[in-house]
Amino acid sequence: MRPRQVRRLIMAEALVVAVLVVTLLAARVAARKAVAVGPLEVLRDSAAQRRLLPWSRALVGGVALAGGGVLLWLVPQVALKNAPPVALGATMALCVGASALGPVAVRGMGWLLGAVAARLDPGAGMLAGSSLVAQPRRAMSAASPVMLTVALACTFLFAVATSDAAEGVTRTGPSAWAVPMLVRSAVAYTVISVLNATAMTMAERTEELRLLRTVGTGPRQLARAVCWETLIVTCVGALLGTGIAAASLTMLGKAVTGEPWFAYSLPQYAGLVLVCAVSGLVGGLAATRRVRRGALVSD
Numbered sequence: 557m558r559p560r561q562v563r564r565l566i567m568a569e570a571l572v573v574a575v576l577v578v579t580l581l582a583a584r585v586a587a588r589k590a591v592a593v594g595p596l597e598v599l600r601d602s603a604a605q606r607r608l609l610p611w612s613r614a615l616v617g618g619v620a621l622a623g624g625g626v627l628l629w630l631v632p633q634v635a636l637k638n639a640p641p642v643a644l645g646a647t648m649a650l651c652v653g654a655s656a657l658g659p660v661a662v663r664g665m666g667w668l669l670g671a672v673a674a675r676l677d678p679g680a681g682m683l684a685g686s687s688l689v690a691q692p693r694r695a696m697s698a699a700s701p702v703m704l705t706v707a708l709a710c711t712f713l714f715a716v717a718t719s720d721a722a723e724g725v726t727r728t729g730p731s732a733w734a735v736p737m738l739v740r741s742a743v744a745y746t747v748i749s750v751l752n753a754t755a756m757t758m759a760e761r762t763e764e765l766r767l768l769r770t771v772g773t774g775p776r777q778l779a780r781a782v783c784w785e786t787l788i789v790t791c792v793g794a795l796l797g798t799g800i801a802a803a804s805l806t807m808l809g810k811a812v813t814g815e816p817w818f819a820y821s822l823p824q825y826a827g828l829v830l831v832c833a834v835s836g837l838v839g840g841l842a843a844t845r846r847v848r849r850g851a852l853v854s855d
Contacts, residue, residue: 608659608692617656624649624800631807639811640715643804647711650800655700658796659692662699665792666692673784680780683768687785695789698757701749702793702832703800705742709828710801710820713739715808717819722812736824743828747835754786754839765844782844786836794829 609617627646631639654661670685688695713736720727758765768778805818 608663609657613656617653620649620653620656622653624653628803628807631804632811634811636811639808640719643715643808643811644708644711646807647707647800647804650803651704651707651797654703654796654800655696658696658699658703658792661796662692662695662789662792663689665795666695666788669788669791670784673788677780677784679773680777681784683773683777683781684784684788687781688788694757694760695785695792698750698753698786698836699789699793699796701753702790702836703797705747705750705832706794706797706828707800709739709743710798710825711804712742713824714801714805714818714820717821718805718809718817719812721819722809743831747831750832750835751839754836755843758782758840758843761844778844779841782840783837786840787833790829790833790836794832798825 624646627642627649631643631646634642666685666688670681670688673681673684675681719725765778768781769775773781802818805820806816809818810816
């Protein structure tokens with residue numbers, strides 16, 4: 557087996573392991589958080605978040621970002637055959653750090669993008685922006701799968717493209733479809749996570765959405781608010797994932813070519829983000845359909 561094929565095989569295996577590990581960690585964190593909630597806390601009237609970042613979450617995020625930074629620095633330093641796995645490891649570490657510290661970014665970007673949405677659609681856009689600013693941790697739980705999908709898929713897909721471009725390799729026939737098909741399989745798996753996270757987030761807000769209807773928000777306006785919120789969350793996740801992937805790919809390109817450069821495909825990237833956006837919209841609208849069109853009081 558050629559060295560180039562060995563590197564691609566290592567990257568493929570690393571991608572599968574990365575998706576499984578990150579998904580299991582996310583599920584474990586969510587499960588522990590749900591179990592740790594006390595009965596009295598569940599019954600409290602106020603749903604406002606008391607703290608944006610608990611100290612434990614800030615510590616984990618800081619350590620993960622520092623570890624990701626060290627791995628990025630190591631990418632051009634290690635042997636060429638080890639550079640792709642190290643770059644993918646850096647992407648994973650940065651994703652963990654961004655997930656932990658993401659509520660800060662969500663609040664800032666939610667305020668900015670929410671203002672744009674409110675300008676375009678005053679009522680619904682204002683509702684969407686206010687929800688993101690008030691509940692950034694809840695919004696980050698929906699943005700994290702998008703971030704993971706974009707970061708991991710782009711790192712793997714464009715790392716192979718960068719290696720091929722540096723070596724002057726042009727793929728034809730079945731080999732031209734091997735990498736995209738592998739990435740599509742990973743994307744299909746993470747799309748389920750996007751649908752699930754969005755549906756769970758919206759399901760938790762049943763009473764909140766019903767209250768909005770009670771005070772005069774129409775079904776169409778509520779649907780537009782859900783759409784705006786989903787699009788903003790997708791944008792936040794895509795931007796974070798893009799930044800992480802760009803950092804890893806830049807250092808990988810430096811390892812392969814000696815220059816901070818990497819190959820990419822705008823159609824593939826746009827298709828990836830579009831799939832995440834559509835998945836979020838479908839999940840959000842499906843989860844809130846009963847509240848938007850049903851009775852104003854719970855059964």
